Amino acid sequence: MIQAVASTASPSPQDVIAACCxxxxxxxxxxxxxxxxxxxxxxxxxxxxxxxxxxDILAANARDMAxxxxxxxxxxxxxxxxxxxxxxxxxANSVEAVAALPDPVGEEIDRRxxxxxxxxxxxxxxxxxxxxxxxxxPNVTVDAAVLCVRSxxxxxxRGGSEAMHSxxxxxxxxxxxxxxxxxxEGAVQLVPTQDREAVGAMxxxxxxxxxxxxxxxxxxxxxxxxxxxxxVLAHLDGICHSFVHASADPEMAQSIxxxxxxxxxxxxxxxxxxxxxxxxxxxxxLLAALADAACELRGDDMTMELEPRAVSASDEDxxxxxxxxxxxxxxxxxxxxxxxHIARHSSGHTDAIIASDMAAAKRFQxxxxxxxxxxxxxxxxADGGEFGLGAEIGIATGRLHARGPVALxxxxxxxxxxDGEGHIRA
Amino acid sequence: MIQAVASTASPSPQDVIAACCxxxxxxxxxxxxxxxxxxxxxxxxxxxxxxxxxxDILAANARDMAxxxxxxxxxxxxxxxxxxxxxxxxxANSVEAVAALPDPVGEEIDRRxxxxxxxxxxxxxxxxxxxxxxxxxPNVTVDAAVLCVRSxxxxxxRGGSEAMHSxxxxxxxxxxxxxxxxxxEGAVQLVPTQDREAVGAMxxxxxxxxxxxxxxxxxxxxxxxxxxxxxVLAHLDGICHSFVHASADPEMAQSIxxxxxxxxxxxxxxxxxxxxxxxxxxxxxLLAALADAACELRGDDMTMELEPRAVSASDEDxxxxxxxxxxxxxxxxxxxxxxxHIARHSSGHTDAIIASDMAAAKRFQxxxxxxxxxxxxxxxxADGGEFGLGAEIGIATGRLHARGPVALxxxxxxxxxxDGEGHIRA
Numbered sequence: 001m002i003q004a005v006a007s008t009a010s011p012s013p014q015d016v017i018a019a020c021c022x023x024x025x026x027x028x029x030x031x032x033x034x035x036x037x038x039x040x041x042x043x044x045x046x047x048x049x050x051x052x053x054x055x056d057i058l059a060a061n062a063r064d065m066a067x068x069x070x071x072x073x074x075x076x077x078x079x080x081x082x083x084x085x086x087x088x089x090x091x092a093n094s095v096e097a098v099a100a101l102p103d104p105v106g107e108e109i110d111r112r113x114x115x116x117x118x119x120x121x122x123x124x125x126x127x128x129x130x131x132x133x134x135x136x137x138p139n140v141t142v143d144a145a146v147l148c149v150r151s152x153x154x155x156x157x158r159g160g161s162e163a164m165h166s167x168x169x170x171x172x173x174x175x176x177x178x179x180x181x182x183x184x185e186g187a188v189q190l191v192p193t194q195d196r197e198a199v200g201a202m203x204x205x206x207x208x209x210x211x212x213x214x215x216x217x218x219x220x221x222x223x224x225x226x227x228x229x230x231x232v233l234a235h236l237d238g239i240c241h242s243f244v245h246a247s248a249d250p251e252m253a254q255s256i257x258x259x260x261x262x263x264x265x266x267x268x269x270x271x272x273x274x275x276x277x278x279x280x281x282x283x284x285x286l287l288a289a290l291a292d293a294a295c296e297l298r299g300d301d302m303t304m305e306l307e308p309r310a311v312s313a314s315d316e317d318x319x320x321x322x323x324x325x326x327x328x329x330x331x332x333x334x335x336x337x338x339x340x341h342i343a344r345h346s347s348g349h350t351d352a353i354i355a356s357d358m359a360a361a362k363r364f365q366x367x368x369x370x371x372x373x374x375x376x377x378x379x380x381x382a383d384g385g386e387f388g389l390g391a392e393i394g395i396a397t398g399r400l401h402a403r404g405p406v407a408l409x410x411x412x413x414x415x416x417x418x419d420g421e422g423h424i425r426a
Numbered sequence: 427m428i429q430a431v432a433s434t435a436s437p438s439p440q441d442v443i444a445a446c447c448x449x450x451x452x453x454x455x456x457x458x459x460x461x462x463x464x465x466x467x468x469x470x471x472x473x474x475x476x477x478x479x480x481x482d483i484l485a486a487n488a489r490d491m492a493x494x495x496x497x498x499x500x501x502x503x504x505x506x507x508x509x510x511x512x513x514x515x516x517x518a519n520s521v522e523a524v525a526a527l528p529d530p531v532g533e534e535i536d537r538r539x540x541x542x543x544x545x546x547x548x549x550x551x552x553x554x555x556x557x558x559x560x561x562x563x564p565n566v567t568v569d570a571a572v573l574c575v576r577s578x579x580x581x582x583x584r585g586g587s588e589a590m591h592s593x594x595x596x597x598x599x600x601x602x603x604x605x606x607x608x609x610x611e612g613a614v615q616l617v618p619t620q621d622r623e624a625v626g627a628m629x630x631x632x633x634x635x636x637x638x639x640x641x642x643x644x645x646x647x648x649x650x651x652x653x654x655x656x657x658v659l660a661h662l663d664g665i666c667h668s669f670v671h672a673s674a675d676p677e678m679a680q681s682i683x684x685x686x687x688x689x690x691x692x693x694x695x696x697x698x699x700x701x702x703x704x705x706x707x708x709x710x711x712l713l714a715a716l717a718d719a720a721c722e723l724r725g726d727d728m729t730m731e732l733e734p735r736a737v738s739a740s741d742e743d744x745x746x747x748x749x750x751x752x753x754x755x756x757x758x759x760x761x762x763x764x765x766x767h768i769a770r771h772s773s774g775h776t777d778a779i780i781a782s783d784m785a786a787a788k789r790f791q792x793x794x795x796x797x798x799x800x801x802x803x804x805x806x807x808a809d810g811g812e813f814g815l816g817a818e819i820g821i822a823t824g825r826l827h828a829r830g831p832v833a834l835x836x837x838x839x840x841x842x843x844x845d846g847e848g849h850i851r852a
Contacts, residue, residue, distance in 0.1 A: 114807065114814050125795065229652075231824075255848060371841055373843055375843075378849065380850070386541065387540055399637075400637065400657050403840055404842045415797055416830045417791050418778075419802070422678040423803040424803075425804050425812065
């Protein structure tokens with residue numbers, strides 16, 4: 001944790017972060033060589049501690065909830081903040097699920113023989129020290145930390161003020177469990193100050209922190225992206241499109257469209273714009289089904305012609321992530337029209353086509369430049385668990401290092417191992 | 427290229443870079459869908475153009491050489507700047523070699539079935555727009571550009587002033603060849619201003635440029651790292667260690683040590699520090715062989731005891747990349763001592779152990795946290811061609827996206843393709 005300072009003045013946020021980085025770096029050296037069973041055991045000890053400390057954690061959360069209500073947080077925000085016995089049990093269960101995941105560290109990615117004859121192997125290693133800057137959801141304190149530990153990384157967590165008591169209680173419990181299994185204190189740290197400058201210090205900690213992962217609203221992510229000197233794994237907008245090709249099966253199109261928009265409107269993979277091929281013959285019933293399900297439709301002229309409950313879309317609507325039961329709708333000239341609209345408006349997260357014409361489907365997958373490109377599936381599947389990755393620290397929409405759902409593999413890098421027999425270069 | 431501006435004032439460096447980024451982004455959209463044979467043909471056309479234009483290129487180089495000599499550039503710098511018929515022929519040949527490399531774009535990295543049943547495939551796609559900021563060596567103009575084109579990326583090149591005429595001639599020839607095969611002008615651009623602010627504008631071009639690769643000396647790379655808002659693939663110091671374990675075969679140890687230091691002293695993989703196990707019985711003849719080969723030895727007390735020609739090492743010498751026939755030498759307490767020295771002083775590039783004890787060798791490979799970790803081979807092999815990657819745009823010592831020699835694969839990212847049959851999420 002943080003070393004006691006000799007002076008009577010409080011350490012500055014910069015000093016606090018520097019001390020966190022130093023402790024994390026030392027812990028990372030140990031974590032990187034820790035064998036699989038030791039990491040798994042430590043996580044199971046952490047899960048047990050979370051269950052044992054449930055009453056304390058819920059009491060801390062009650063303090064945050066009371067403060068939040070007094071401050072007038074919205075219903076949605078209070079819901080994100082809230083922990084109850086069921087949610088806490090789910091958090092502890094997910095820690096055990098992560099403990100059971102295969103260890104990515106040490107995995108051999110590939111092997112080849114060099115022209116001069118040495119064997120070359122690429123093996124996975126942890127990234128090192130990962131900083132997580134997040135808001136609202138206290139479960140991130142646990143979820144992000146355990147993914148880091150599982151992949152041999154040290155974590156520095158900086159949560160939002162609204163969840164301060166919850167985060168501290170969750171962290172204390174987690175740390176107790178990890179320590180009981182012999183992990184160093186620096187393995188998972190919670191930054192002990194809510195001073196905004198601490199975030200700036202983390203963003204500037206090149207060499208101290210190897211990767212920053214922001215989890216939260218657009219303004220947090222944008223600030224992190226703008227100010228970071230440390231590499232950032234960012235999850236940006238989810239302006240996701242589903243395109244109903246002329247060849248789409250109407251039952252499939254309706255089923256997917258309803259699910260993609262309305263299963264959970266607040267997730268990043270929720271459909272925000274529906275594109276319909278002008279030659280698709282079943283557009284009216286599709287639009288009616290969405291309107292019947294209480295989805296507000298904001299569309300172009302043809303949309304309003306076919307569905308009287310639709311209203312006119314403004315220019316901004318094509319670039320809006322509603323995270324609500326609101327949908328932009330546009331009719332396009334075939335696949336070319338859809339590709340053109342997506343190229344201009346997609347945020348590069350997840351875009352989907354519904355089609356029976358497989359040539360059109362393949363061309364869509366080839367030409368759409370998003371992290372996830374789907375054929376005949378709901379964009380709500382954009383999720384690490386649904387991708388079979390076991391867990392997810394976020395969905396990266398940047399182009400480097402990892403793209404799409406980031407799970408344990410995304411928290412590793414690799415090194416080259418060269419096995420020679422006295423080889424020298426000519 | 428650059429659009430003509432309406433006003434009579436010269437465009438600012440920022441405007442020039444903005445125009446380059448726009449043209450590159452448009453070109454990248456085309457390049458990303460270009461089939462393998464089209465890219466290969468374009469590169470072969472470029473190679474042919476380079477051969478046809480040899481006289482013009484050499485004449486341009488002669489202007490740079492004359493200016494360089496007049497300015498008093500060092501012998502080493504003039505040698506890096508110089509092109510002759512043989513070097514130019516080698517450049518053209520390497521373009522054809524890159525044309526013959528397998529296309530990484532579209533390669534399926536892996537495939538799995540999602541828990542809900544869809545097929546998930548990860549396929550390689552180009553990164554997009556790559557900026558290369560470089561000094562001295564005019565061949566980078568061609569080498570970097572063709573690796574970008576081969577992997578479906580657009581390139582924006584910004585070379586050093588000392589090679590301005592050479593770079594312009596090489597670029598003009600390259601562009602002529604690529605255009606003759608139908609590639610857009612924005613595929614490979616050379617920034618047409620040597621104004622220092624153009625570099626700053628490139629570093630700030632988040633959204634315009636997807637990745638910056640600096641090629642040059644430490645101060646260039648450090649500036650880029652410090653100022654870039656765009657992700658950087660940096661090649662930092664090559665403070666490479668070779669550790670002679672007590673179990674090392676003496677002939678192998680000597681052969682590797684001489685090669686690692688002296689084959690070519692100016693390459694990043696050259697050994698800069700020799701660590702010798704205090705229990706290695708053949709240290710004196712090893713040191714003598716290095717001194718006989720005119721290598722200056724700067725070492726600790728035991729080094730100077732065993733080899734009279736050695737001088738005393740200062741503290742800074744352990745952190746110095748000499749790029750010369752100078753070697754730091756330290757005796758260490760076994761493998762633990764070597765690991766401790768390397769943890770403190772290695773730049774994370776390439777470190778090697780020479781040992782017959784395979785358990786020691788394996789432990790060295792497990793615990794050293796460098797991009798390349800070798801057993802019984804010369805660190806001079808730290809090179810993309812020697813790794814069988816066919817080419818190299820640089821050696822990345824950062825931890826994310828790519829590590830070690832970066833070739834075509836490192837210039838790609840991936841996207842997830844989801845193949846469903848109407849799948850919706852529960």
